[in-house]
Amino acid sequence: MHDKIIAKKDLDSFVRSLAQSRDVFAPVRDKASMGWAQIDSADNLEFDFLNTDFSPKAFFFPQNERLMHFTNSSRDEDGMIMEEEPPRDREQVLLNIRPCDAKAFCVLDLVFCQDENAPDVYWKDKRDKTVLIGLACKAPCPTCFCTSVNCGPHHEEGLDMLLVDLGEDLLARPLTDKGQELAADLQDAPQEAVDQAAGQKKASEEAITSTVDMSKINERPVLEEYEHPYFDRVFEACINCGTCTFYCPTCHCFDIQDETQDEFGHRVRNWDTCMSWLFTHHTSGHNPRGTKKDRVRQRFMHKFKYMPIKLGGAIGCVGCGRCTRKCPVNIDVRTVVNSMNE
Protein backbone atom coordinates (compact mmCIF):
# COMPACT_ATOMS: atom_id res chain seq x y z
CA MET A 1 0.00 0.00 0.00
CA HIS A 2 1.35 3.40 -1.00
CA ASP A 3 1.68 6.27 1.42
CA LYS A 4 -0.62 9.12 0.40
CA ILE A 5 -0.57 12.82 1.04
CA ILE A 6 -3.31 15.22 1.92
CA ALA A 7 -2.98 18.98 2.33
CA LYS A 8 -4.48 20.27 5.59
CA LYS A 9 -6.48 22.77 3.55
CA ASP A 10 -8.17 19.87 1.77
CA LEU A 11 -9.08 18.09 4.98
CA ASP A 12 -12.48 19.69 5.14
CA SER A 13 -13.76 17.92 2.05
CA PHE A 14 -12.19 14.67 3.28
CA VAL A 15 -14.05 14.95 6.62
CA ARG A 16 -17.28 15.99 4.92
CA SER A 17 -17.17 12.99 2.63
CA LEU A 18 -16.48 10.69 5.58
CA ALA A 19 -19.41 12.20 7.48
CA GLN A 20 -21.88 11.63 4.64
CA SER A 21 -22.57 8.06 5.58
CA ARG A 22 -20.85 7.74 8.95
CA ASP A 23 -20.66 9.32 12.38
CA VAL A 24 -17.25 10.99 12.63
CA PHE A 25 -15.64 11.73 15.99
CA ALA A 26 -12.35 13.45 16.76
CA PRO A 27 -10.48 15.03 19.68
CA VAL A 28 -11.52 18.68 19.98
CA ARG A 29 -10.53 21.33 22.46
CA ASP A 30 -12.95 22.10 25.26
CA LYS A 31 -11.42 24.96 27.27
CA ALA A 32 -8.33 23.47 28.93
CA SER A 33 -8.98 19.87 28.07
CA MET A 34 -9.30 17.68 25.01
CA GLY A 35 -12.38 15.55 24.55
CA TRP A 36 -13.99 13.43 21.86
CA ALA A 37 -16.82 15.10 19.93
CA GLN A 38 -18.78 14.46 16.76
CA ILE A 39 -17.68 16.60 13.82
CA ASP A 40 -18.99 17.16 10.30
CA SER A 41 -16.24 19.44 9.03
CA ALA A 42 -12.55 20.06 9.70
CA ASP A 43 -13.28 23.34 11.50
CA ASN A 44 -12.46 22.17 15.00
CA LEU A 45 -9.80 19.60 14.21
CA GLU A 46 -6.67 19.94 16.34
CA PHE A 47 -3.17 18.81 15.55
CA ASP A 48 -1.29 20.15 18.54
CA PHE A 49 -2.48 18.23 21.56
CA LEU A 50 -1.05 15.52 23.75
CA ASN A 51 -3.98 13.16 24.12
CA THR A 52 -7.62 13.29 25.14
CA ASP A 53 -8.34 13.25 28.87
CA PHE A 54 -10.66 10.28 28.65
CA SER A 55 -9.61 7.37 26.49
CA PRO A 56 -11.92 6.55 23.57
CA LYS A 57 -12.81 3.12 25.01
CA ALA A 58 -16.38 4.29 25.56
CA PHE A 59 -16.99 4.14 21.79
CA PHE A 60 -16.94 0.35 22.05
CA PHE A 61 -17.53 -0.13 25.76
CA PRO A 62 -19.83 2.68 26.93
CA GLN A 63 -19.76 3.61 30.59
CA ASN A 64 -23.41 2.53 30.76
CA GLU A 65 -24.77 0.27 28.09
CA ARG A 66 -28.10 -1.39 27.67
CA LEU A 67 -27.57 -5.05 26.78
CA MET A 68 -31.09 -6.42 26.80
CA HIS A 69 -34.66 -5.45 27.52
CA PHE A 70 -37.79 -7.26 28.62
CA THR A 71 -41.45 -6.74 29.36
CA ASN A 72 -41.68 -6.63 33.12
CA SER A 73 -44.92 -8.54 33.49
CA SER A 74 -45.67 -12.17 34.19
CA ARG A 75 -49.16 -11.68 32.76
CA ASP A 76 -47.82 -10.74 29.33
CA GLU A 77 -47.29 -13.74 27.07
CA ASP A 78 -43.79 -12.56 26.11
CA GLY A 79 -43.06 -11.15 29.55
CA MET A 80 -39.91 -11.81 31.57
CA ILE A 81 -37.93 -12.91 28.51
CA MET A 82 -34.73 -11.02 27.71
CA GLU A 83 -34.39 -9.64 24.18
CA GLU A 84 -31.11 -8.41 22.68
CA GLU A 85 -30.64 -4.71 21.94
CA PRO A 86 -30.42 -4.08 18.17
CA PRO A 87 -26.96 -3.67 16.58
CA ARG A 88 -25.62 -0.29 15.37
CA ASP A 89 -27.09 0.87 12.10
CA ARG A 90 -24.32 3.29 11.05
CA GLU A 91 -20.58 3.07 10.68
CA GLN A 92 -18.41 5.40 12.70
CA VAL A 93 -14.96 6.92 12.27
CA LEU A 94 -12.55 7.85 15.03
CA LEU A 95 -10.30 10.44 13.43
CA ASN A 96 -6.99 11.50 14.96
CA ILE A 97 -6.99 8.74 17.53
CA ARG A 98 -3.59 8.28 19.17
CA PRO A 99 -1.72 5.05 18.36
CA CYS A 100 -1.67 3.95 22.01
CA ASP A 101 -5.46 4.13 22.22
CA ALA A 102 -5.82 2.05 19.06
CA LYS A 103 -3.36 -0.49 20.42
CA ALA A 104 -5.46 -0.68 23.61
CA PHE A 105 -8.42 -1.85 21.49
CA CYS A 106 -6.27 -4.68 20.13
CA VAL A 107 -5.49 -5.78 23.68
CA LEU A 108 -9.17 -5.59 24.61
CA ASP A 109 -10.17 -7.58 21.50
CA LEU A 110 -8.25 -10.47 23.09
CA VAL A 111 -10.52 -10.17 26.13
CA PHE A 112 -13.91 -9.35 24.60
CA CYS A 113 -13.56 -11.69 21.63
CA GLN A 114 -11.67 -14.53 23.32
CA ASP A 115 -14.40 -16.97 22.32
CA GLU A 116 -14.92 -16.68 18.60
CA ASN A 117 -18.23 -18.54 18.68
CA ALA A 118 -19.60 -16.38 21.47
CA PRO A 119 -17.76 -13.06 21.47
CA ASP A 120 -19.01 -10.05 23.40
CA VAL A 121 -21.45 -9.09 20.65
CA TYR A 122 -21.83 -5.50 21.88
CA TRP A 123 -18.11 -4.81 21.69
CA LYS A 124 -17.67 -6.67 18.41
CA ASP A 125 -20.56 -5.00 16.62
CA LYS A 126 -19.13 -1.54 17.28
CA ARG A 127 -15.57 -2.62 16.51
CA ASP A 128 -16.63 -4.08 13.15
CA LYS A 129 -18.47 -0.90 12.23
CA THR A 130 -15.70 1.56 13.10
CA VAL A 131 -12.81 2.95 11.09
CA LEU A 132 -9.77 4.12 13.04
CA ILE A 133 -7.68 6.90 11.54
CA GLY A 134 -4.73 7.54 13.80
CA LEU A 135 -2.60 10.61 14.32
CA ALA A 136 1.04 9.90 15.15
CA CYS A 137 2.49 11.66 18.20
CA LYS A 138 4.83 14.53 17.41
CA ALA A 139 5.52 15.63 20.96
CA PRO A 140 4.81 12.83 23.44
CA CYS A 141 3.91 13.85 26.98
CA PRO A 142 6.45 13.42 29.75
CA THR A 143 4.33 10.66 31.34
CA CYS A 144 4.30 8.47 28.20
CA PHE A 145 6.24 5.20 28.15
CA CYS A 146 4.57 3.44 25.21
CA THR A 147 7.87 2.30 23.73
CA SER A 148 8.52 -0.09 26.61
CA VAL A 149 5.07 -1.76 26.53
CA ASN A 150 4.90 -3.03 22.92
CA CYS A 151 3.62 0.29 21.54
CA GLY A 152 5.02 3.57 20.23
CA PRO A 153 4.21 7.10 19.02
CA HIS A 154 3.80 5.91 15.40
CA HIS A 155 2.48 2.43 16.28
CA GLU A 156 0.22 1.12 13.51
CA GLU A 157 -1.46 -1.91 15.11
CA GLY A 158 -5.24 -1.61 15.18
CA LEU A 159 -5.38 1.42 12.88
CA ASP A 160 -6.92 1.50 9.42
CA MET A 161 -4.87 4.52 8.51
CA LEU A 162 -2.09 6.50 10.17
CA LEU A 163 -1.72 10.24 9.68
CA VAL A 164 1.60 11.96 10.27
CA ASP A 165 1.53 15.74 10.68
CA LEU A 166 4.13 17.26 8.35
CA GLY A 167 3.13 20.90 8.85
CA GLU A 168 1.17 22.03 5.78
CA ASP A 169 0.36 18.45 4.82
CA LEU A 170 -0.47 15.13 6.38
CA LEU A 171 1.10 11.89 5.30
CA ALA A 172 -1.69 9.29 5.12
CA ARG A 173 -0.63 5.66 5.41
CA PRO A 174 -3.41 3.16 4.63
CA LEU A 175 -2.98 0.02 6.73
CA THR A 176 -6.04 -2.08 5.98
CA ASP A 177 -8.56 -2.54 3.18
CA LYS A 178 -10.86 -0.07 4.89
CA GLY A 179 -8.01 2.45 5.05
CA GLN A 180 -7.12 1.82 1.42
CA GLU A 181 -10.68 2.51 0.37
CA LEU A 182 -10.78 5.85 2.19
CA ALA A 183 -7.43 6.86 0.72
CA ALA A 184 -8.41 5.92 -2.83
CA ASP A 185 -8.82 9.52 -4.02
CA LEU A 186 -5.65 10.85 -2.39
CA GLN A 187 -2.37 11.56 -4.21
CA ASP A 188 0.64 9.33 -3.66
CA ALA A 189 3.09 10.90 -1.22
CA PRO A 190 6.39 12.19 -2.64
CA GLN A 191 9.50 10.44 -1.31
CA GLU A 192 10.56 13.46 0.72
CA ALA A 193 7.30 13.35 2.68
CA VAL A 194 7.83 9.65 3.39
CA ASP A 195 11.37 10.39 4.58
CA GLN A 196 10.17 13.28 6.69
CA ALA A 197 7.60 11.00 8.40
CA ALA A 198 10.27 8.38 9.06
CA GLY A 199 12.51 11.05 10.61
CA GLN A 200 9.66 12.22 12.78
CA LYS A 201 8.99 8.67 13.96
CA LYS A 202 12.59 8.30 15.08
CA ALA A 203 12.59 11.66 16.83
CA SER A 204 9.32 10.94 18.64
CA GLU A 205 10.55 7.56 19.82
CA GLU A 206 13.70 9.17 21.11
CA ALA A 207 11.69 11.83 22.90
CA ILE A 208 10.14 9.15 25.09
CA THR A 209 12.71 8.80 27.80
CA SER A 210 10.73 7.14 30.58
CA THR A 211 10.62 3.35 30.49
CA VAL A 212 9.42 0.39 32.48
CA ASP A 213 11.28 -2.89 32.81
CA MET A 214 9.21 -6.06 33.15
CA SER A 215 11.95 -8.63 32.64
CA LYS A 216 11.93 -10.00 36.21
CA ILE A 217 8.16 -9.75 36.50
CA ASN A 218 7.92 -11.97 33.43
CA GLU A 219 10.35 -14.54 34.77
CA ARG A 220 9.02 -14.93 38.30
CA PRO A 221 6.28 -17.39 39.20
CA VAL A 222 2.92 -15.75 39.96
CA LEU A 223 3.07 -16.29 43.71
CA GLU A 224 6.57 -14.93 44.06
CA GLU A 225 5.61 -11.71 42.29
CA TYR A 226 2.36 -11.56 44.29
CA GLU A 227 4.33 -11.71 47.52
CA HIS A 228 6.73 -8.95 46.46
CA PRO A 229 7.45 -6.79 49.54
CA TYR A 230 6.94 -3.65 47.46
CA PHE A 231 3.16 -4.20 47.67
CA ASP A 232 3.38 -3.60 51.43
CA ARG A 233 4.18 0.05 50.74
CA VAL A 234 2.62 1.19 47.48
CA PHE A 235 -0.98 0.83 48.61
CA GLU A 236 -0.67 3.15 51.59
CA ALA A 237 -1.18 6.39 49.66
CA CYS A 238 -3.95 5.04 47.40
CA ILE A 239 -7.48 6.05 48.35
CA ASN A 240 -9.13 3.42 46.12
CA CYS A 241 -10.96 6.15 44.22
CA GLY A 242 -10.88 4.17 40.95
CA THR A 243 -9.91 7.22 38.86
CA CYS A 244 -7.01 5.32 37.31
CA THR A 245 -9.30 2.53 36.12
CA PHE A 246 -11.88 4.83 34.56
CA TYR A 247 -9.27 6.80 32.61
CA CYS A 248 -7.29 3.76 31.52
CA PRO A 249 -7.88 2.64 27.92
CA THR A 250 -7.34 -1.04 28.76
CA CYS A 251 -9.28 -1.29 32.05
CA HIS A 252 -12.46 -3.14 31.18
CA CYS A 253 -14.05 -4.48 34.37
CA PHE A 254 -17.80 -4.12 34.50
CA ASP A 255 -20.89 -4.76 36.55
CA ILE A 256 -24.28 -5.92 35.26
CA GLN A 257 -27.49 -4.58 36.80
CA ASP A 258 -31.21 -4.83 36.04
CA GLU A 259 -33.45 -1.78 36.00
CA THR A 260 -37.23 -1.67 35.78
CA GLN A 261 -39.86 0.99 35.41
CA ASP A 262 -43.44 -0.20 35.42
CA GLU A 263 -43.83 -2.69 32.55
CA PHE A 264 -40.43 -1.96 31.03
CA GLY A 265 -37.15 -3.45 32.14
CA HIS A 266 -33.63 -3.70 30.89
CA ARG A 267 -30.27 -5.18 31.79
CA VAL A 268 -27.32 -2.77 31.67
CA ARG A 269 -23.63 -3.03 32.14
CA ASN A 270 -21.67 -0.29 33.84
CA TRP A 271 -17.96 0.32 34.22
CA ASP A 272 -16.80 -1.09 37.50
CA THR A 273 -13.46 -0.95 39.27
CA CYS A 274 -11.31 -3.53 41.02
CA MET A 275 -10.43 -0.74 43.45
CA SER A 276 -13.84 -1.05 45.09
CA TRP A 277 -14.23 -3.48 48.00
CA LEU A 278 -17.70 -4.38 46.73
CA PHE A 279 -16.22 -5.67 43.51
CA THR A 280 -15.36 -9.07 44.98
CA HIS A 281 -17.51 -9.09 48.12
CA HIS A 282 -19.33 -12.43 48.52
CA THR A 283 -22.92 -12.47 49.70
CA SER A 284 -21.72 -14.35 52.80
CA GLY A 285 -19.62 -11.34 53.80
CA HIS A 286 -16.35 -13.03 52.90
CA ASN A 287 -14.13 -10.90 50.68
CA PRO A 288 -11.21 -12.44 48.79
CA ARG A 289 -9.71 -8.99 48.23
CA GLY A 290 -10.80 -7.39 51.45
CA THR A 291 -7.92 -4.98 51.97
CA LYS A 292 -6.70 -1.95 50.08
CA LYS A 293 -3.38 -3.70 49.58
CA ASP A 294 -5.15 -6.61 47.87
CA ARG A 295 -6.94 -4.28 45.49
CA VAL A 296 -4.00 -2.09 44.54
CA ARG A 297 -1.92 -5.21 43.98
CA GLN A 298 -4.70 -6.69 41.81
CA ARG A 299 -4.68 -3.71 39.45
CA PHE A 300 -0.97 -3.92 38.79
CA MET A 301 -0.69 -7.71 38.84
CA HIS A 302 -3.61 -7.92 36.41
CA LYS A 303 -2.03 -5.60 33.86
CA PHE A 304 1.60 -6.63 34.12
CA LYS A 305 1.53 -10.29 35.18
CA TYR A 306 -1.86 -11.94 34.72
CA MET A 307 -2.78 -10.48 31.32
CA PRO A 308 0.56 -11.42 29.70
CA ILE A 309 0.10 -15.00 30.99
CA LYS A 310 -3.49 -15.25 29.77
CA LEU A 311 -3.19 -13.28 26.54
CA GLY A 312 -0.05 -14.68 24.97
CA GLY A 313 2.24 -11.89 26.13
CA ALA A 314 -0.11 -8.94 25.61
CA ILE A 315 0.41 -6.36 28.36
CA GLY A 316 -2.63 -4.70 29.94
CA CYS A 317 -1.07 -1.27 29.51
CA VAL A 318 -0.14 0.81 26.48
CA GLY A 319 1.89 3.44 28.30
CA CYS A 320 -0.49 6.36 27.76
CA GLY A 321 0.30 7.78 31.19
CA ARG A 322 -3.30 8.79 31.96
CA CYS A 323 -3.39 7.00 35.33
CA THR A 324 -0.24 8.79 36.41
CA ARG A 325 -1.57 12.19 35.31
CA LYS A 326 -4.95 11.72 36.96
CA CYS A 327 -4.13 9.97 40.24
CA PRO A 328 -4.95 12.34 43.12
CA VAL A 329 -2.14 10.98 45.26
CA ASN A 330 0.52 10.80 42.54
CA ILE A 331 0.91 7.07 42.22
CA ASP A 332 3.05 6.67 39.12
CA VAL A 333 2.57 3.43 37.19
CA ARG A 334 6.19 3.57 35.99
CA THR A 335 7.53 3.61 39.54
CA VAL A 336 5.17 0.78 40.49
CA VAL A 337 6.21 -1.46 37.60
CA ASN A 338 9.90 -0.79 38.04
CA SER A 339 9.60 -1.52 41.77
CA MET A 340 7.66 -4.72 41.07
CA ASN A 341 10.55 -5.67 38.84
CA GLU A 342 13.22 -5.19 41.54
Added chain:
Amino acid sequence: MNNPYLPYPVRIQRVEIATEDKSLRTFDFEFIHPEHAEAFTYLPGQFAELSVPGYGEAPIGIASSPTEGSHLTFTVSKAGVVTSKLHSMEEGEIMGVRGPLGHPYPLGEMEGKNIVILAGGYAVTTLRSTMVWLLHPDNRDKYGEITFVYGARTPGMLLYKDLLEEWDARSDVNTYITIDNEVEGWDKYVGFVPQIADQVSPKPDNAVALVCGPPVMIKFTQPVLDKMGWTGDQIIMSLENRMKCGVGICGRCNVGPYYVCKDGPVFTKAQLDELPKEY
Protein backbone atom coordinates in the same frame (compact mmCIF):
# COMPACT_ATOMS: atom_id res chain seq x y z
CA MET B 1 -22.60 -15.73 16.58
CA ASN B 2 -24.06 -16.43 20.02
CA ASN B 3 -24.65 -13.68 22.51
CA PRO B 4 -23.02 -14.96 25.72
CA TYR B 5 -25.17 -12.63 27.86
CA LEU B 6 -28.54 -13.74 26.57
CA PRO B 7 -30.28 -16.23 28.88
CA TYR B 8 -32.47 -19.04 27.58
CA PRO B 9 -36.07 -18.60 28.69
CA VAL B 10 -37.15 -21.37 31.09
CA ARG B 11 -40.25 -22.24 33.08
CA ILE B 12 -40.11 -23.29 36.71
CA GLN B 13 -41.37 -26.87 36.66
CA ARG B 14 -41.08 -27.72 40.33
CA VAL B 15 -40.06 -26.01 43.57
CA GLU B 16 -39.22 -27.93 46.70
CA ILE B 17 -38.26 -26.69 50.14
CA ALA B 18 -35.09 -28.69 50.53
CA THR B 19 -34.06 -28.29 54.16
CA GLU B 20 -35.78 -28.04 57.53
CA ASP B 21 -34.60 -24.44 58.08
CA LYS B 22 -36.12 -23.49 54.68
CA SER B 23 -32.86 -21.77 53.66
CA LEU B 24 -32.53 -23.98 50.56
CA ARG B 25 -34.95 -24.65 47.76
CA THR B 26 -34.53 -27.01 44.85
CA PHE B 27 -35.84 -25.89 41.47
CA ASP B 28 -36.44 -27.85 38.30
CA PHE B 29 -36.55 -25.83 35.09
CA GLU B 30 -37.78 -26.78 31.65
CA PHE B 31 -36.64 -24.95 28.54
CA ILE B 32 -39.42 -23.13 26.74
CA HIS B 33 -37.85 -23.86 23.34
CA PRO B 34 -36.67 -27.42 22.63
CA GLU B 35 -33.73 -26.13 20.56
CA HIS B 36 -32.38 -24.45 23.69
CA ALA B 37 -32.54 -27.73 25.61
CA GLU B 38 -30.57 -29.21 22.73
CA ALA B 39 -27.98 -26.41 22.81
CA PHE B 40 -27.48 -26.64 26.58
CA THR B 41 -25.02 -29.56 26.65
CA TYR B 42 -23.30 -29.85 29.99
CA LEU B 43 -21.40 -32.21 32.27
CA PRO B 44 -21.21 -32.48 36.07
CA GLY B 45 -19.25 -29.66 37.71
CA GLN B 46 -20.46 -26.89 35.43
CA PHE B 47 -22.69 -24.05 36.57
CA ALA B 48 -25.17 -21.59 35.09
CA GLU B 49 -26.38 -18.08 35.77
CA LEU B 50 -29.95 -18.11 37.03
CA SER B 51 -31.40 -14.97 35.56
CA VAL B 52 -34.41 -13.28 37.15
CA PRO B 53 -35.38 -10.28 34.99
CA GLY B 54 -35.54 -7.17 37.12
CA TYR B 55 -33.35 -8.65 39.85
CA GLY B 56 -30.22 -9.92 38.12
CA GLU B 57 -28.31 -13.14 37.97
CA ALA B 58 -26.69 -15.58 40.41
CA PRO B 59 -24.17 -18.28 39.49
CA ILE B 60 -25.41 -21.66 40.73
CA GLY B 61 -23.92 -25.14 40.28
CA ILE B 62 -25.97 -27.50 38.12
CA ALA B 63 -27.30 -30.24 40.41
CA SER B 64 -28.94 -32.37 37.71
CA SER B 65 -27.05 -34.75 35.47
CA PRO B 66 -27.49 -34.73 31.69
CA THR B 67 -28.36 -38.43 32.04
CA GLU B 68 -31.62 -37.42 33.75
CA GLY B 69 -33.19 -35.73 30.74
CA SER B 70 -33.49 -32.19 29.46
CA HIS B 71 -34.71 -30.45 32.61
CA LEU B 72 -32.20 -28.68 34.86
CA THR B 73 -32.07 -28.87 38.65
CA PHE B 74 -30.52 -26.30 40.99
CA THR B 75 -30.51 -26.03 44.76
CA VAL B 76 -30.36 -22.45 45.90
CA SER B 77 -29.53 -20.99 49.27
CA LYS B 78 -31.41 -17.79 50.13
CA ALA B 79 -28.62 -15.24 50.34
CA GLY B 80 -29.04 -11.83 48.67
CA VAL B 81 -31.17 -10.03 46.11
CA VAL B 82 -31.52 -12.65 43.37
CA THR B 83 -31.65 -15.75 45.52
CA SER B 84 -34.27 -14.21 47.85
CA LYS B 85 -36.44 -13.34 44.87
CA LEU B 86 -36.01 -16.89 43.57
CA HIS B 87 -37.23 -18.23 46.89
CA SER B 88 -40.48 -16.33 46.38
CA MET B 89 -41.09 -17.71 42.88
CA GLU B 90 -43.54 -20.45 42.04
CA GLU B 91 -44.15 -23.24 39.60
CA GLY B 92 -45.03 -22.01 36.12
CA GLU B 93 -43.17 -18.70 36.35
CA ILE B 94 -40.86 -17.69 33.50
CA MET B 95 -37.23 -16.67 34.01
CA GLY B 96 -33.84 -17.34 32.37
CA VAL B 97 -30.86 -19.66 32.54
CA ARG B 98 -27.54 -18.73 31.00
CA GLY B 99 -24.94 -21.39 30.44
CA PRO B 100 -23.57 -23.96 30.80
CA LEU B 101 -20.54 -22.12 32.17
CA GLY B 102 -17.10 -23.20 33.36
CA HIS B 103 -15.35 -26.53 33.11
CA PRO B 104 -16.79 -29.82 34.35
CA TYR B 105 -14.96 -32.27 36.60
CA PRO B 106 -12.29 -34.08 34.53
CA LEU B 107 -14.51 -37.13 34.01
CA GLY B 108 -12.38 -38.37 31.11
CA GLU B 109 -9.12 -38.27 33.06
CA MET B 110 -10.88 -39.91 36.00
CA GLU B 111 -11.71 -43.04 33.99
CA GLY B 112 -10.18 -46.24 35.34
CA LYS B 113 -9.63 -44.70 38.76
CA ASN B 114 -11.17 -45.04 42.19
CA ILE B 115 -13.23 -42.01 43.09
CA VAL B 116 -13.60 -40.45 46.51
CA ILE B 117 -16.17 -37.72 46.98
CA LEU B 118 -16.09 -35.60 50.12
CA ALA B 119 -18.99 -33.16 50.40
CA GLY B 120 -20.18 -30.83 53.13
CA GLY B 121 -23.32 -28.70 53.35
CA TYR B 122 -25.02 -27.46 50.20
CA ALA B 123 -21.78 -27.59 48.21
CA VAL B 124 -22.99 -31.12 47.44
CA THR B 125 -25.02 -29.79 44.47
CA THR B 126 -22.59 -30.47 41.61
CA LEU B 127 -21.52 -33.68 43.35
CA ARG B 128 -25.12 -34.87 43.16
CA SER B 129 -24.80 -34.33 39.43
CA THR B 130 -21.49 -36.21 39.44
CA MET B 131 -22.85 -39.18 41.42
CA VAL B 132 -25.90 -39.56 39.21
CA TRP B 133 -23.68 -39.41 36.15
CA LEU B 134 -21.08 -41.88 37.48
CA LEU B 135 -23.71 -44.37 38.61
CA HIS B 136 -25.55 -44.32 35.29
CA PRO B 137 -25.27 -47.70 33.53
CA ASP B 138 -23.45 -46.06 30.59
CA ASN B 139 -20.69 -44.79 32.87
CA ARG B 140 -20.39 -46.91 36.01
CA ASP B 141 -18.10 -49.55 34.44
CA LYS B 142 -15.53 -46.96 33.41
CA TYR B 143 -14.66 -46.20 37.03
CA GLY B 144 -13.26 -48.19 39.96
CA GLU B 145 -14.47 -48.04 43.53
CA ILE B 146 -16.68 -45.08 44.41
CA THR B 147 -16.69 -43.67 47.94
CA PHE B 148 -19.17 -40.94 48.84
CA VAL B 149 -18.90 -39.07 52.14
CA TYR B 150 -21.45 -36.34 52.76
CA GLY B 151 -22.18 -34.44 55.92
CA ALA B 152 -24.69 -31.86 57.09
CA ARG B 153 -25.40 -30.26 60.46
CA THR B 154 -28.61 -32.25 61.14
CA PRO B 155 -30.65 -34.90 59.32
CA GLY B 156 -33.06 -32.18 58.24
CA MET B 157 -30.26 -30.29 56.50
CA LEU B 158 -29.30 -33.19 54.22
CA LEU B 159 -30.18 -32.61 50.56
CA TYR B 160 -31.50 -35.18 48.09
CA LYS B 161 -32.56 -37.72 50.74
CA ASP B 162 -34.25 -40.10 48.28
CA LEU B 163 -31.06 -40.40 46.27
CA LEU B 164 -28.94 -40.85 49.39
CA GLU B 165 -31.12 -43.82 50.39
CA GLU B 166 -30.78 -45.24 46.90
CA TRP B 167 -26.98 -44.91 46.88
CA ASP B 168 -26.74 -46.30 50.42
CA ALA B 169 -28.60 -49.40 49.25
CA ARG B 170 -26.32 -49.99 46.27
CA SER B 171 -23.42 -52.39 46.58
CA ASP B 172 -21.26 -50.64 43.98
CA VAL B 173 -20.78 -47.46 46.03
CA ASN B 174 -19.57 -46.93 49.60
CA THR B 175 -21.85 -44.32 51.07
CA TYR B 176 -21.12 -42.54 54.36
CA ILE B 177 -23.77 -40.03 55.40
CA THR B 178 -22.98 -38.09 58.54
CA ILE B 179 -24.43 -35.38 60.79
CA ASP B 180 -22.55 -33.16 63.21
CA ASN B 181 -24.11 -34.37 66.49
CA GLU B 182 -26.00 -37.40 67.78
CA VAL B 183 -29.79 -37.22 67.21
CA GLU B 184 -32.42 -39.71 68.34
CA GLY B 185 -33.40 -42.11 65.59
CA TRP B 186 -30.30 -41.46 63.49
CA ASP B 187 -28.65 -44.73 62.52
CA LYS B 188 -25.92 -43.51 60.16
CA TYR B 189 -22.64 -41.72 60.92
CA VAL B 190 -22.04 -38.93 63.43
CA GLY B 191 -19.11 -36.52 63.18
CA PHE B 192 -17.66 -33.90 60.83
CA VAL B 193 -16.69 -34.86 57.29
CA PRO B 194 -12.92 -34.71 58.02
CA GLN B 195 -13.36 -37.13 60.96
CA ILE B 196 -15.38 -39.57 58.89
CA ALA B 197 -12.86 -39.27 56.06
CA ASP B 198 -10.16 -40.14 58.58
CA GLN B 199 -12.09 -43.26 59.66
CA VAL B 200 -12.86 -44.33 56.09
CA SER B 201 -9.23 -43.66 55.21
CA PRO B 202 -9.53 -43.83 51.40
CA LYS B 203 -6.31 -44.92 49.72
CA PRO B 204 -4.72 -42.54 47.23
CA ASP B 205 -3.50 -45.29 44.91
CA ASN B 206 -4.90 -44.79 41.42
CA ALA B 207 -7.56 -42.51 42.87
CA VAL B 208 -9.03 -39.03 42.56
CA ALA B 209 -10.78 -37.08 45.31
CA LEU B 210 -13.46 -34.45 44.67
CA VAL B 211 -13.70 -32.19 47.70
CA CYS B 212 -16.43 -29.57 48.05
CA GLY B 213 -17.68 -27.86 51.14
CA PRO B 214 -17.47 -24.81 53.35
CA PRO B 215 -13.95 -23.40 53.92
CA VAL B 216 -13.73 -24.89 57.42
CA MET B 217 -14.43 -28.39 56.08
CA ILE B 218 -11.76 -27.97 53.39
CA LYS B 219 -9.30 -26.70 56.00
CA PHE B 220 -9.66 -29.75 58.25
CA THR B 221 -9.98 -32.29 55.44
CA GLN B 222 -6.68 -31.35 53.87
CA PRO B 223 -4.40 -32.63 56.70
CA VAL B 224 -6.39 -35.89 56.75
CA LEU B 225 -5.74 -36.44 53.04
CA ASP B 226 -2.10 -35.38 53.41
CA LYS B 227 -1.64 -37.96 56.17
CA MET B 228 -2.90 -40.72 53.87
CA GLY B 229 -0.47 -39.69 51.16
CA TRP B 230 -2.76 -37.89 48.71
CA THR B 231 -0.97 -35.44 46.42
CA GLY B 232 -2.21 -32.08 45.17
CA ASP B 233 -2.89 -33.22 41.62
CA GLN B 234 -5.26 -35.96 42.87
CA ILE B 235 -7.44 -33.55 44.79
CA ILE B 236 -10.02 -31.67 42.78
CA MET B 237 -11.91 -28.73 44.22
CA SER B 238 -14.54 -26.30 42.99
CA LEU B 239 -14.20 -22.60 43.80
CA GLU B 240 -16.76 -19.87 44.26
CA ASN B 241 -16.14 -16.18 43.69
CA ARG B 242 -18.48 -13.31 43.08
CA MET B 243 -19.38 -13.28 39.38
CA LYS B 244 -21.16 -11.21 36.77
CA CYS B 245 -20.37 -12.13 33.17
CA GLY B 246 -19.52 -15.79 33.75
CA VAL B 247 -17.39 -15.85 30.59
CA GLY B 248 -14.03 -14.40 31.62
CA ILE B 249 -14.60 -10.81 30.52
CA CYS B 250 -15.88 -8.66 33.40
CA GLY B 251 -12.69 -9.21 35.42
CA ARG B 252 -14.35 -9.97 38.73
CA CYS B 253 -13.73 -13.56 39.71
CA ASN B 254 -10.01 -14.05 39.06
CA VAL B 255 -7.61 -16.04 41.19
CA GLY B 256 -4.25 -14.94 39.86
CA PRO B 257 -4.35 -15.12 36.06
CA TYR B 258 -7.31 -17.53 36.00
CA TYR B 259 -11.00 -16.74 36.01
CA VAL B 260 -13.06 -19.00 38.24
CA CYS B 261 -15.98 -18.65 35.80
CA LYS B 262 -14.11 -19.55 32.64
CA ASP B 263 -10.97 -21.45 33.65
CA GLY B 264 -12.65 -23.06 36.70
CA PRO B 265 -14.65 -23.45 38.82
CA VAL B 266 -12.88 -26.82 38.96
CA PHE B 267 -9.19 -26.67 39.89
CA THR B 268 -6.77 -29.21 41.30
CA LYS B 269 -5.23 -28.55 44.69
CA ALA B 270 -1.86 -28.54 42.93
CA GLN B 271 -2.99 -25.69 40.66
CA LEU B 272 -4.33 -23.69 43.59
CA ASP B 273 -1.10 -24.12 45.56
CA GLU B 274 0.63 -22.01 42.90
CA LEU B 275 -1.90 -19.19 43.09
CA PRO B 276 -2.86 -16.39 45.45
CA LYS B 277 -5.56 -17.40 47.95
CA GLU B 278 -8.02 -14.89 46.53
CA TYR B 279 -11.16 -16.99 46.90
